[in-house]
Amino acid sequence: FKIRDITLSIEPAPDVTRDTNVTLRCQAIVSSSGPEALSREYRIYKDGNTIYSKNTSTSEDLLYPLSEARVSNSGKYKCKISIEQEDMTSGAEKLTVAGLSKPLVHINKGVVSEGEEVTATCTAPGETGSFFFYFYEDSKEIQEKQVNVNQVEARLHFSSTGNHTIHCGYTVLVTPESFKSKESLSVTVSVNELPIVAVLEIFPKSKIYEGDKLHIFCSVKNDQRSSESINLYLSQGSQLLSIGYSKVNHSMVALAKDPGEFECRLEMGNVRKIYTKAVSVTELFSVPTLTMYPAEVFQREYMTLNCRSESSASERLGKDELTYTLDPTESPLNSKVNGVFSVKALLYDFNYTCVAKAKEIVKRSETLTVRPKGKLT
Structure with missing residues (x-):
């Protein structure tokens, strides 16, 4: 016997749209001297990786269906035939599938309180392959996840109250290329403010001169969620002055050269509350x-x-x-x-x-x- 040739063809065409039924046809021409059937082994490769193999004794063409083709089916395909110790590989044929489904976004809660977590799900209906999913808040990308399934979840926290619009998109990776989907429709999350605030008090309140004793107090007002631990941070510029729970304070000598803004920061779980106050210190005397x-x-x-x-x-x-x-x-x-x-x-x-x-x-x-x-x- 002699393997004379082997070719791979893509039907109906090498460039198709999503949902097209595609067939890879592997056609080998083999000459033999006897009537006995030869045992053949076929292998189909996509981008250098074996995706299908079959042993047969028939001389009919090998057909490999790609039903309802997806973008992830795009790539370069080859066919190889082996008979006993002899083999031959076809040239490469490129299949390009165009079109991705529009992603769908879903949230488990539409109304939450500050610090409460929202689970968002993004789905690429009917798609296969390796994905990058992207989540957006008010048109700004906030999370990215890489998975090998067509659905992914993201846990979201919001840094401000009010309405936030969420949508998603995805990219299918087909080495060395990638294909980006359209973006999903948006859903809205309404974040309600908690009745808890950080309070910053500074004494004296006015007419502060260099050398005066400053007394700064950072505390919590309207704490209705005492089951959660509250941390308070009192700082001046980049310098942390005091750390505590329900109330912290600090005393110091006022200096005109120091940063004039104080910050009282409250942290409770994922909730952040910040209150700042500027202090004007009058110079006692100028640099001589x-x-x-x-x-x-x-x-x-x-x-x-x-x-x-x-x-x-x-x-x-x-x-x-x-x-x-x-x-x-x-x-x-x-x-x-x-x-x-x-x-x-x-x-x-x-x-x-x-x-x-x-x-x-x-x-x-x-x-x-x-x-x-x-x-x-």
Whole structure:
């Protein structure tokens, strides 16, 4: 015997639409010298993987039906025949199936309370293959799941109250390609607000100056679900100040340079409640500036260093409460007026910093470098 040829053909056509009944025809031409039937083994491959095999002694064509073809049936097909130790494989033929069913979305609850879970189901009716399913909330993708069945569930939680529209879509993977479906119709989930709030109180409530003692309280109001644990988080900017359950508090000295917004955050299961409040802190006095006179000085000569804050809260500071000092203080200096220093220049460059202090608030000036000149002889 001799295997002369083998071909694979796709009927009715290599390009069909969804639900078409497709047949793969494997036709082998074999020459033999005797009347006895030859035992043949046929294999059909899709994208390099065996999907069907059959042993037969008839010379009739091998037919492999693809009933109601789906996009997942798209791919490259080959047919192989083996007789005893001899075999032959056909060339590849590509089948393309167009058209996907419209997905269906279903939810188990249409009205829920804050934090309550909703189960959404997305189905690709009648489709087969490997899928990526996508769930959307108000047109924004919120979940993606890969499965090998045509239906999948997603557990959804909503971060805000009101109405939320949910829909889904899917993609069928046919290596190396993918086929995307249309999107489903939308369903609406109504999320009702729970009567529980985070309360943030700050004392004093107004006219806060640097150095004042701040008292911050974060608590829960209208807790009607005491069976669930409540966590409270009190923070200032990115700094977490306190953690607790029904009430937390924190005391601190007000500083103008610190972030002025405080946050009270309540967490109960999947429920998040946030209350923020901004605090305006009036500067007690400005950062001091340090200057020297004269602008140039010779070694061992006296110079005057002036340290001053351009502004101060006179309604809070007495005349002598804001004091100035030089840093370092090791060098010889005299000061008869607050902030005015008589200093003898050294033989080398030297750095000075002015320190202003009042009501335990300390501010430092930028560094002033004194570069004494050598005297001419």
